[in-house]
Amino acid sequence: MKQNIFEIEKTSESKARAGVITTDHGSIQTPIFMPVGTVASVKTVHQRELKDDINADIILGNTYHLYLRPGMDTMTKAGGLHRFMNWDRPILTDSGGYQVFSLASSRKMTEEGVKFKSHIDGSYHFISPEKSMEIQRQIGADIFMAFDECTPYPCEYNQAKTSMELTHRWLKRCIEWCRENPELYGHQQHLFPIVQGSTYSDLRKISAEVIAESDAAGNAIGGLSVGEPEEEMYRITDVVTDILPKEKPRYLMGVGTPWNILESIGLGIDMMDCVMPTRNARNAMLFTWNGVMNMKNEKWKQDFSPLDESGTSFVDYEYSKAYVRHLFVAKEYLAKQIASIHNLAFYLDLVRVAREHIVAGDFYQWKDSVLPGLRQRL
Structure with a gap:
């Protein structure tokens, strides 16, 4: 397997770094936030908007959901997910492990794998x-x-250890399968293993060392952002990034708020994803450089200023706060679309500006100066 997909362009005074991941479908500037397209769709957002207005270098697909619907017969006949959804930029898929974890009441796990019940039928x-x-x-x-x-949070030490060791055994089987089965669609795929170990530093160190030894194209950190305090997430991330190879991209799965993202970048993370920007958008919560806005609040009823004067998307200037509030109160679908485009554009702007400050050499000072504003409620 080809491994040299990552080039570090600039390192900061500590762990933060700016780089480029190169795939057959294009390059990804890091640090990067990846919009989640669970079922071959980033909810309420057109692919054209993802490219032209949000400028997403890469999006996610969900293995569990795509397996169940539309199914792999349809997927292979379409020529893969890129062609199926008309997306010519990079795509990342999760393994299905997290979705299986979330089906705790309707699954049975063994050494061989997991039997589970479809949430659909x-x-x-x-x-x-x-x-x-x-x-x-x-x-x-x-x-x-x-x-x-x-594993869930909280998790007993022995359960976390047993689960981590199972993940490591499963990794060997994943690598062996990939060696024996070539790609299908004429482009190269790159396997990322996942560090586990709950919030136990010794387990995380062991797992990070095992994952590093696999010499994969990149590495991921899983099992965080599952209910643990933010401080615990940062502590474990710091421990793991000390061990994972510096020359490989590091992906922190399922994170998170704008402040989570900046703190994680500061700990050496290159890639992140989360449903938060689109899920919160559909519930009228917008993230901005000046703080968080609930668009259903009465205070926006006659505020005819742009949705976000500091925004980077067309929706931020074409629509007023009063109009978007009206759409939410009237339960118009357009409200969810406008809010989703705004939030995703903001998240992508956040990591782009972070990258600029890493290159400029003042990332940590800049981060500490903007975090209070990002957290405040407007």
Whole structure:
């Protein structure tokens, strides 16, 4: 497997760095936030808007959901996810492990894999490490994840240790399957293993060392942002990034708020994803450089100023706060679309500006100066 997909362009005075990930579908400037397109769609947002207005270098697809619907027969006949959804930039898929973890009441886990019940029709399915690899091969993502078990928070030490060791055994099976089965659609796929170990530093160190030894194209940190305090997430991230290879991209899965993102970049993270910007947008919460706005609040009823004077998307200037509030109160679908475009554009602007300050050499001073404003409620 080709491994040299990452080039570091600039390192800061500590861990933050600016780089470029190169795939067959294009380059990704890091640090990067990746919009989540669970079922071949970033909710309420057109692919054209993702490219032209949000300027997303890469998006995510979800292995569990795509496997169930539309199914792999449709996916392979379409020629993979890129062609199916008409997206010519990079795609990353998760392994399905987190979704299986979330189905705790309707799954059975063994050494071989996981039997689970579909949330759609109640039918039973089985995913093993090999099956996860097969599905992700059929989806055709540029970056795909090893099958892992994600533990809950809180988690007893012995449970976390047993789960971590299972994840490591599953990783070996994932790597072996990939060696024996070539790509399907004429572009190279890059496997990322996942560090586990809950909030236990010694387990995380062991897991990071095992993952580093696999010499994959990049590495991910899973099992965080599952309910633990932010300080715990930062502490574990700091421990793991001390061990993971500096020359490989580091992906912190499922994170998070704008302040989580900046703090994580400061700890050496290159890639992040989260449903928060679109999920919160659909519930009328907008993130801005000046703070967080609830667009249903009465205070915006006759505020005819632009949605966000500091915004980078067309929606920020074409629509007023009063108008967007009206759409939410009237329960118009357009409200969710405008809010989703805004939030995603803001998240992408956030990491682009962070990158500029890493290159300029003043990232940490800048981060500390903007964090209070990002957190405040307007």
